[in-house]
Amino acid sequence: MSSSPTLAVARLAELVGEGHVITEPTELAGYEVDGLQPAAVARPGTAEAVAEVVRFAAAEKLAVMATGGRTKLRIGAPPRGYDLALDVSRMNRVLAYDPGDLTLGVEAGIRFADLDRVLAEKGQFLPLSPAFADQATVGGIVATNSSTPLRHAYGSTRDYMLGMEFVTGEGNPVKSGGRVVKNVTGYDLHKLMIGALGTLGVITRVNFRTFPLPHAQGTFLASCESAAAALALCRAIARSPLQPRLVEVVEPQAAQILSGGRATLPAGCWSVVVAAAGEPGVVERHGAELARMAQGTHAGAFAGLADKEESALLGCIREFPKHVMEFCPAATIFRISVLPTQMELLLEHARQVAERSQFTWAALVRASGIVFVALLPTAAAPLDGETLRRLAQAATELIRASSVPEIGGRPMIEWCPLELKREVNVWGPVRDDLALMQRLKKVFDPQDIFSPGRFVGGI
Amino acid sequence: MATSDKKLIRELEQILGKQGVLYQPQDLMLYEYDGSVEHARPDYVVFPRSTRDVVEIVRLANRYQVPMVGRGAGTGLSGGALARQGGIVLVFSRMNRILELDLENQRAVVQPGVVNLDLTRAVEHAGLYFAPDPSSQKSCTIGGNVAENAGGPHTLAYGVTANHVTGLELVLPEGDVIRVGGKTVEAPGYDLPGLLVGSEGTLAIITEITVKLSRLPEAVKTLLGVYDSVDDATETVVEITARGITPAACEMLDGWTLRAVEDYVHAGFPRDSAAVLLLEVEGLREAVEVHAAEISDVGVIPRTKLPATLRRIDEIGKSFGFQVGNIFHAGDGNLHPIILFDQRDLEQFARAVATANEIMKFCLEMGGALTGEHGVGMEKNELMPLMFTPADLDLMQRVRGAFNPSGLLNPGKLFPFGKGCGEIRVRPMPVSANAPGVSA
CATH class of the missing domain: 3.30.465.10 (Uridine Diphospho-n-acetylenolpyruvylglucosamine Reductase; domain 3)
Structure with a gap:
């Protein structure tokens, strides 16, 4: 921290209140990011207090990281510095909710699980469905652009976020967007905050459009003998009039891992999971058409799941990274955005890279355009030199293979051991739009105090 | 320049x-x-x-x-x-x-x-x-x-x-x-x-x-709702939303606007109604049928800010001496108030701009945005x-x-x-x- 840490802590306590500044080493360990611990944690209770803390940090040139549920602090490149954690988890209120207008405004520190309950009481939901759903906060979900299996039907956060309030690197509280469903006034600065890993501002409030819970839901499972058969089935679904909520392909190793997490998936198969929702007739229709489609391919038959199996399976798919890392703490999980027609080739490359580097691998495909590939080193952390060398080479090869023009994927490594981050750029290849991103970073955070170094291109 | x-x-x-x-x-x-x-x-x-x-x-x-x-x-x-x-x-x-x-x-x-x-x-x-x-x-x-x-x-x-x-x-x-x-x-x-x-x-x-x-979409159904008052029409929209139905489109025309449209294109709107709602539901056949039936059932239960907003817009228009017609995307509350004025008359033009600004200010006070599209x-x-x-x-x-x-x-x-x-x-x-x- 600054030249006089005691003074700084005293000042922080003035800003956020006595008892809301943490300096205990054991507690600070819980805020660690890539081996660095902050000198202090400030837990402001209001957006104004967040602004005050940021102004203080800017004056003292402290490196600040905003935290919420602290479930995704491992995402991103290792920070260049880390003096102060700005924990917004006290800011956990629903500020405005109008079910009739389908609009919602919440503080950034509200837990997704708590919010989900509030919405469910009114027969509504948000399609965020993030990993680590029990602890994750709305601010963190937005800042990491946490992937949701429901994107198939609802799009991603940018599609249903209406507006935001955040604090810039100069400590100015600002807002962008609005609170109504339809609004194109001014620049959509809030979209820049999605997936920005807190490098542009500290999110204090997020406004969403909410959705009615469907009257009925059904989940169907088909087992295929190959990736090709499973992906062909997904493409057939895309060409059909069906409008499923979620279409995912679980690769055999991933199926085995998720089965450890209580999902029931047949062994040795590529499983296609389709969830339908809406009116009961719509769900039935999906069941019938999926069964017909499966006959026309080399896929096994589609079968409907019982309620209990359904929620276990969908829960496991949502928590894919969590289950993979429980199975293999050194797991290196790539998140690759890719067009549906290129998925088969990408998975083949992943298989070859894994084989060459002698790692077990697993994959989960979000049919709307995201492939998660996990390389699974059996060695314990910290990785030994030989394993690390092999892992770094495999990661480099997979990033290169997924970015070649024939595949056109946009890869990043979402989860990996810290040692690997020192060898490989987790954000994938740098592109010519980096210059624009750097200019924006300068506008939002001119002193570079927010999460320095964690983002794309060293931002 | x-x-x-x-x-x-x-x-x-x-x-x-x-x-x-x-x-x-x-x-x-x-x-x-x-x-x-x-x-x-x-x-x-x-x-x-x-x-x-x-x-x-x-x-x-x-x-x-x-x-x-x-x-x-x-x-x-x-x-x-x-x-x-x-x-x-x-x-x-x-x-x-x-x-x-x-x-x-x-x-x-x-x-x-x-x-x-x-x-x-x-x-x-x-x-x-x-x-x-x-x-x-x-x-x-x-x-x-x-x-x-x-x-x-x-x-x-x-x-x-x-x-x-x-x-x-x-x-x-x-x-x-x-x-x-x-x-x-x-x-x-x-x-x-x-x-x-x-x-x-x-x-x-x-x-x-x-x-x-x-x-x-596989199926599309368009529904026309005819109302004796603008309030009834807007309140119907609220109730449809509350029932968990999201129509693909949900447009409202007030009486003045629908008569102007009817005179011009003869779309078949009832000239003596105070407002009409044009609703489109689409998707799978099974969903369209259920939603269309449910929309037809919807009664009138007042809620939210839309009806009051429309009344106030009408008042603002009148206070400046203008007729304000309304055609709008009712489902997402995106209003298009239409102020009728003669642009050749500079005084009227200035008054129309002032009316528009007044309406905008009011919409912002209601928590709205300046522009929806x-x-x-x-x-x-x-x-x-x-x-x-x-x-x-x-x-x-x-x-x-x-x-x-x-x-x-x-x-x-x-x-x-x-x-x-x-x-x-x-x-x-x-x-x-x-x-x-x-x-x-």
Whole structure:
């Protein structure tokens, strides 16, 4: 921290209140990011207090990281510095909710699980469905652009976020967007905050459009003998009039891992999971058409799941990274955005890279355009030199293979051991739009105090 | 603004040929208006054929320090395509090619001058369409849709243009060509396409657009609801939403508007009703049937701010001596109050602008936004301080500065005009001196 840490802590306590500044080493360990611990944690209770803390940090040139549920602090490149954690988890209120207008405004520190309950009481939901759903906060979900299996039907956060309030690197509280469903006034600065890993501002409030819970839901499972058969089935679904909520392909190793997490998936198969929702007739229709489609391919038959199996399976798919890392703490999980027609080739490359580097691998495909590939080193952390060398080479090869023009994927490594981050750029290849991103970073955070170094291109 | 510079004209002609440059007053007049009530005459109008042309025009504009404004079909309703401070208007009518159709992945790559509906026509044989459907879709261009983040009746279910754009090719004001986003659904880094869509031509000139194509629904049912009062109609909308039904479109016409429409196109609206609702439900047959039946059942239960808002708009109009007609996207609460006035009468014009400003202020007080789908442009820019604080606007202006440091891209739009350092004026737009039919 600054030249006089005691003074700084005293000042922080003035800003956020006595008892809301943490300096205990054991507690600070819980805020660690890539081996660095902050000198202090400030837990402001209001957006104004967040602004005050940021102004203080800017004056003292402290490196600040905003935290919420602290479930995704491992995402991103290792920070260049880390003096102060700005924990917004006290800011956990629903500020405005109008079910009739389908609009919602919440503080950034509200837990997704708590919010989900509030919405469910009114027969509504948000399609965020993030990993680590029990602890994750709305601010963190937005800042990491946490992937949701429901994107198939609802799009991603940018599609249903209406507006935001955040604090810039100069400590100015600002807002962008609005609170109504339809609004194109001014620049959509809030979209820049999605997936920005807190490098542009500290999110204090997020406004969403909410959705009615469907009257009925059904989940169907088909087992295929190959990736090709499973992906062909997904493409057939895309060409059909069906409008499923979620279409995912679980690769055999991933199926085995998720089965450890209580999902029931047949062994040795590529499983296609389709969830339908809406009116009961719509769900039935999906069941019938999926069964017909499966006959026309080399896929096994589609079968409907019982309620209990359904929620276990969908829960496991949502928590894919969590289950993979429980199975293999050194797991290196790539998140690759890719067009549906290129998925088969990408998975083949992943298989070859894994084989060459002698790692077990697993994959989960979000049919709307995201492939998660996990390389699974059996060695314990910290990785030994030989394993690390092999892992770094495999990661480099997979990033290169997924970015070649024939595949056109946009890869990043979402989860990996810290040692690997020192060898490989987790954000994938740098592109010519980096210059624009750097200019924006300068506008939002001119002193570079927010999460320095964690983002794309060293931002 | 500076009158045309012969040297600049010659240089523009070297890039585009004589056919690609207009500078005679009688030619420029055609580009001094759009769908809004504003007017502004450019000094030059050019017709680029390629990104390369755009780059050269931009470099030239920089050298001569003249403003640049992109224009599609000129159907916009906020003055976005008008050269408020003169300069060069780049018309994209010759960059109107569909560059790539990737039907299996549901993507299209288009030049900005492609007409919105032409894209749908090019892909509907495969059961696909381009979802944003502004009312001008037969003539408006996708470049214009992107600049203004256009909406339409079906945005209730499918979102505005921003929800359907995955990638852009930009020409920055210094002439650099940069691609942001792409065909994939996401990419690491800041969401630059999300920022650029709806930036009203103030950040970059967009030369190529990658869009999502949506699958045509299997079944569509259109319902007409007839009401004795506007309140009953709006309250029905609220109840439909509360039942968990999201119609694909939900439009309301008040009595005055529906009679005007009926007299003109004979659509079959009952002339003696106070309001009608036009609802469209679409999707799988099974869903459409259930939802259509349920909508027909809906009674009337009052809630939310829509009915009160409409009543107040009517009062404001009357207090200024105007009839205000209402046709609007009721499902998502996007209002289009229509003030009827004679633009040739300068006093009436000023009064109409004052009425509009009063309505906008009231909508903001109700927690609404300035614009749901038309953009801010030069029509609502002076009202921005009512919705945003000086700090909000300052950050937005610095973002503009990061892309457009010289301020040559579409100057005088989106932000309050007279805003200097920290000073923001709130006053209605000055009355245009060159309204049609008025001789000086």
